[in-house]
Amino acid sequence: MIRKLWIILVVFAVAAVAAVAAVAEDAPRVSKEELKGMLDNPDVVILDVRRGKDWDASEFKITGARRIDPDQFESWKDQLPKEKTIVLYCALKGEGTSASLAQELIAAGYTKVYALKGGWREWSRTQYPLEAK
């Protein structure tokens, strides 16, 4: 009985991870080098969607980025300029939050939406431009 429960639990966990990965994989990505080249472009909107301590404890954000609460998606999903390029970044490995939000924005009618590959960690480790929150 216990063995069966373990098998069900493992299958469930693998399926859940695979489902999250599949959703995240579908969202288009932009590399940190590409984003660095877009920093001064007025047609690019960068959104910081880090969650919890990943946002709270950090002193910085990417230069020019706007902070939005990833848990309040419904409140801001229609307020972004649809003609502009939107880049989201988070702190999760595999861009979990930013990629899934990018997918939701695409579903809401936005066309040029990307998640930053490697997210906040890759950007800050390379010492690309940052500004105080």
Add this chain to the structure above:
Amino acid sequence: MGFVVSLAAGLGVIFSAETLILLGNGVGQGGIWFLAFLVAGAVLHLFGAFTLFANFPDPKGETRLLQEGLGNRAALILPFSSRLSFAVIMATGSVVTAGFVFNEVFAYWFPNFLFAYLLLGLILAVNLLGRAVWGKFQVLVMLTALLGLIVLIVPGFALTSPPISTDYQPAPFSSLLRTALVALLLPIGYDLTVFANGESTSNHKKSPAAAVLLGSLFLLLWGVVSLHWIAPSTLAQTTIPYTVTARTIMGQKGRIIVGIVILAGTAGAVNALFGGVSRMTAAMASAGLLPSFFGDNRCKGRLTPVFLTAATSAMLFAGMAGSSHLDAFLRGSLILWLFHYAALHFAHFKAKRGDCRPRSRCSHLSVSALLALAALGLLLTDGEKKIVAAFLIVIVGSVVILAAWSTGVIRTRRQG
């Protein structure tokens, strides 16, 4: 040395990043009122420090009082649900904060998560190396945090601040009530002094009160400096009020000094909690509330720090650091700790029925009611009260199950 170790243990949580965030945001929201509430809260906690914790001759004193006043189940459920949940949740949040500070202030190339795990490993090692090492480490890190704060506070008063926008609006009564209740949370953790000195009978008599006084004094000074240099609206909204204030006062040097304060404060808070909770479980085991393997004789008290480290690592691994709910859980565990103080005063009231000083018993009953109401008020005025309430139900429910299991194990062993 015993008094210093005990005092350092009591200051651990008070000088942590989490408390400094509560202070900064509270000062931003309540202005000078918040500082007045902080003083009032310190006076209330001083009553507990003098009349309860100063009278516990050893770490078992609290367990004995709860057993006498409220029975065995309450003696297990109350301290366990408050301190244990707080230790794991605070350790999770604090080591992540420390990781960010180390990464952003000292070594940008060093992964913040790796630093968080290394710090946790260091604290586990300190806890496993015995009480002498634990005590020396605690004194070292708290002294560092205290000196760092002094280095920031002195220029905070001495230098001329740039003109700040006076955008402070008097807060409505409901939010002023919330800030008053939050101020009551700041000295929490002073009672860890009791668990710092093993079976010593005299070292920690004055240390609980000293921890409340010294901790509150430094928080008050830092609050005044913050309010002097930073606009209240900024303080109220920022998630890193300590860095914002230090950076404004001393620039890059201020960032480095406050970085040291946060790293030392985090190490001190987590070390004090792990050591305190370990001795608390050992005291419960020797009082027959927990199986004997939690005690000092078996496993030499190593089980609890290993469990706390494993639980914190599991929280980190599960991505709790990136969860929006972690702060709500932290507030929930602080509410439990405040309620634990209320229960201790009530236990004292019930246990001392034969006390010939009715005024003393009435004071304990009044303070107990005040603290319990404050805990309830904190829950009801919380912006995420449903999440906090769900957290409280899960934690207390889990501890009730643990209590039932523990009773079963102890009974089986006795019969065996």
